[in-house]
Amino acid sequence: MGRRWWVLAVVLAGAVMDLLDSTVMSVAGPSVRAGLGGTEATLQWLTAGYTLAFGVFLVIGGRLGDRWGRRRLFLIGAAGFTLASVACAAASSPEMLVAARVAQGGLGALMIPQGFGVLTAVFSGARDRGRAFSLFGPVNALAGIGGPILAGALIAADLGGLGWRLIFLINVPLGAFAILGALAWMPDDRGDRAVRLDPIGVVLVAAGSAALVLPLIQGREAGWPWWTFATMAAAVPAFVVLGRRQRTSPSPVLAPALLRKRPFVAGLSVAAVLFAGVGGLMLVLSLFLQLGLRYSPLHTGLALTPVALGIAVASLLAPALHTRLGRALLHIGLGIELLGILGLGATAATGVLGNTAATGGLSATAGMVMFAGAGLVSGFGLGLLFGPLIQTTLGVAAPDEVGSASGALNAVQQIATALGVAVLGTVFLAGDSPAAALLTGTLIVAVSCALCALLVRALPTTKSTEGKSA
DSSP states (O other), X not given: OOHHHHHHHHHHHHHHHHHHHHHTHHHHHHHHHHHHXXXXXXXXXXXXXXXXXXXXXXXXXXXXXXXXXHHHHHHHHHHHHHHHHHHHHHOOSHHHHHHHHHHHXXXXXXXXXXXXXXXXXXXXXXXXXXXXXXXXXXXXXXHHXXXXXXXXXXXXXXXXXXXXXXXXXXXXXXXXXXXXXXXXXXXXXXXXXXXXXXXXXXXXXXHHHHHHHHHHHHHHHHTOOHHHHHHHHHHHHHHHHHHHHHHHOSSOSSOHHHHTOHHHHHHHHHHHHHHHHHHHHHHHHHHIIIIISOOOHHHHHHHHHHHHHHHHHHHXXXXXXXXXXXXXXXXXXHHHHHHHHHHHHHHHHHOHHHHHHHHOTHHXXXXXXHHHHHHHHHHHHHHHHHHHHHHHHHHTSOGGGHHHHHXXXXXXXXXXXXXXXXXXHHHHHTSSSHHHHHHHHXXXXXXHHHHHHHHHTTXXXXXXXXXXXX
């Protein structure tokens, strides 16, 4: 295998570490809380802390690589991520674990953007570059499917009495390969010291995002005191000032020209609403299965597999369908996703899945089939959305804006996921019963699908990657 393909293997190892740690906690959360203690808000922070830090630092991760060298930043990110994973496994309190999760997210945001830049440099031909990037789809799909199952299996195995701590220790061999592989095969680059960062813009992104997420997670347990509403209100001027800053800063976080492109802003809006719903839904489903139906972590991971399987299958079909259907595919995907969400809500409304744990027999089979089928449909709809939405949104960016546009889109995805976890997690934990809370959560996600369908109309009606309009 040539050197550049080893570089691809190293970058994929980093991507797998990030994807595993962004998905396993939806299954492992209740076991972690049972072992370390903590409040109900801890369940939300274990996921939201990672995604929030990842989203905020992703804004500057790529720019730091441009300035100081991509190989150097990849090594710092990979080594730090591995050490943070060990800190997660060694945590003796919920506060220590949440802090280590935040560190994981921030260091992952330094590592991930560098990989794409390095691959663009080492795969110079369009054909080989396409082959290299095409491997991210199946690898990410396999990691997405295997992550929850692996988490459940490791917790159930309880090797050496480590339990949930094993889900973090699996990053050690992956991290070691990424570090040693980067040293051996990744080309060294010195970066460009002329590249500048906008610290004020980064602070505004972090402050505005935290001002939204923190009170939503802590507010319910605190009894919604005045400061929770004041903090959320403070997020509005923070983002307004950020928007103005982008037009005056000599080194803006986001290229100002992108904010003047209606399709790009619409794409960011669709991504924000979509990923907020998806991120919150996965947490709610896991909490329903474990806290409501008393499923084990392994059983929960297996029960959620149809969602990931649907995403994987549809992701393989989406590129060809997008070329033929253009923007219409996004509406189709949203329609299928809505059907799946309503099916999941029906399992809660009818109580048939709850009868599974209580009575067994035919109703148990019917409940699991209904839940699995709805999850498969929901995942299939999502798989039709992810790739085409990213392609359509980035397609309106000029060549010199693609880096900024990509960073903004990824940051919005992560921050929106953290926000969705905060909102839907709070809704679920405040519900009268797990079934009623799941039904409420699915209805909120259904509304988000309808809102996405309206926002999609502002995207271009492109039917091909060459930019032809229908």
